[in-house]
Amino acid sequence: MRFSLLAAAAATLLGLTTAQSGTATSSAAAPSGSVKAHVVMASNINGSLTFSPETITAAVGELVQFHFYPRNHSLAQSTFDNPCQPMPQTNGTAGFWSGFMPVTSESTTMPVFSVVVKDTAPMWFYCATGKHCQAGMAGVINPPANPARTIEAYKAAAALVAQAGVPNTAGGTGGSTTGGSTPTTGDGASPTNGSASASGTGANAANGLVVSYWYSAMGMAVGALVVAVAF
Template sequence: MHFTTLSLIFSAVPLALAQYGDSGSSTTTSAAAAASQTSSSGPLHVVKVSNANGDLTFTPNDIQAAVGDQVEFHFYGPKHSVAQSSFAKPCAPVNSSAFFSGPITTSGTTANTEIFTLNVTSTAAIWFYCSVASHCASGMSGVINAPSDGSKTLAMYQSSAKTATSTIPSTVQGLIQGTLSSSTTSSATSSGASPSATKSAGVEARGGVKWTVVAITGVVAAAFGSLIV
């Protein structure tokens, strides 16, 4: 009789722990999912300057960014630049303070390790173009925060640029120079749940399974004890 009572007590312990383990797993998994959803959109906007095919494009070329956001330019070959322009005068620097990366030469089909970042300090429209050869006239341009009323669009800018002569800014300025490796790491971290959060979810889930198995073992032991008595 005593053996049966003790068996039932011990079997109840792992059952309670199994319930606790499952609850912990659910909470951690939910936290990881929430982290993935909330961090998928963030203050970093990556813009490809051309691509592996050598197209004369910025991708994306029409960006909405808030004050405090960063726009990061990744360069592909063979040679391109990014320079600040104005809607009124496409393919020319907006003024003497226009940001300019300088011409960036890239070999192969992968992105250059050198990147340039613009800190967004205003919601006013920022027009930009590639000053290399006739790239701007060929449609290689973009805009950050184009007017929402449609009075000035990228399509309008590009249409005017077809007959414009590209001007190279005289000074490399206004952008933060960096390396692709550090940016890629930052982007990967911000695009989903952190490795530690994902790992914790897995550990908690395995814990729940472990306690469930122990609980079943306890129940079997209790049943066996009652038979012996």
């Protein structure tokens, strides 16, 4: 009897593992009616001063979602010719600016700043916190074909900037913030609860749900295995 229950639990565990493996490699297209989202990590668990990936190619209408890691980073739009400085307003419209995003190692959720791609023109961006931009924390959405205007060239010029500029617009300009907290001051010292806003879900979000459900199923299978052994 014990062997039968143990075998059944093991078979369930193997089946779930096989199903998860097949699901993870088969979902390439976004579900019907959703918006494709490109996920960018602002730093990482090691605290690297990087955006990953630092170059993104996105079609008009798609989202670029920046996930902020500890400790305090930000996202500001700039131009290639003036790195680490906020993009000047054009026809009264400023570049995107997330505001400062303080995140602690104990945080259970991370703030996400989403930008909708409205055209295919290059959008250069940087972290306006301290000297993060000068250290290489910069990137570009839809890099130009011009071989002289690369992210490497941008970062080389950024390294020579004396002080990174902080936009004087409100945090959340040109995009939407979800999760975590959004500071109300430029130094990130006074965070308030961020307001959720609607955003599309793409392949990355769908894969996240798949993994979540897989772990839940794995937990049930392991529980069954423990019960079988106990009997």
